[in-house]
């Protein structure tokens with residue numbers, strides 16, 4: 100019998116949108132339905148990736164270096180964690196993936212999309228998430244939420260215009276990939292958001308069962 104490939108599910112959105120608030124809940128919900136799930140994040144998810152994450156979040160660097168390091172971390176993550184899991188039937192829930200590089204480096208930092216696309220085509224030409232939840236909030240909400248949480252990292256300290264560009268790229272990608280990406284209005288209450296997510300998860304599980 101051949102093993103059915105696992106589903107690859109990602110969470111996206113600007114800092115403060117609510118990804119971390121829902122990631123563990125998503126994983127628990129899937130596990131409660133009997134699915135084997137691996138929970139991970141980007142940048143990070145491997146020993147090298149976590150070291151690169153530290154540098155990326157706290158060390159000032161040029162845009163080329165930043166983009167290549169994001170993909171360097173991603174390459175290890177794909178090779179040693181994500182692909183092995185998916186190919187043995189394990190579902191992967193990942194807090195950020197390549198959409199974030201398009202949004203942050205491509206849009207926020209204004210690298211443009213061509214180079215991000217080139218790296219994407221090099222490193223994972225045939226892999227896209229099966230579902231991406233884009234947690235969307237206006238800047239004022241994101242800022243307000245971040246201010247009440249933790250000390251802010253390099254990206255979270257960026258100017259409003261950076262956030263705005265990043266959010267706009269995310270929204271444009273959700274428009275361009277309506278089957279894969281679902282835009283979640285993350286100004287709603289956590290409970291309401293989870294009701295919507297639960298319906299979507301049920302659909303994904305149903306679709307996977309009949310494949």
Ligand SMILES: Nc1ncnc2c1ncn2[C@@H]1O[C@H](COP(=O)(O)OP(=O)(O)O)[C@@H](O)[C@H]1O
Nearest residue numbers: 114115116117118119120244248285287288289
């Ligand atoms: N729907 C929501 N309503 C109110 N507060 C929220 C909501 N979602 C997240 N928060 C709060 O906003 C802050 C940032 O959320 P977090 O999940 O860390 O965002 P992200 O991981 O996307 O940066 C946290 O303090 C969290 O409790």
Ligand SMILES: [Mg+2]
Nearest residue numbers: 118119120194
């Ligand atoms: Mg987070």
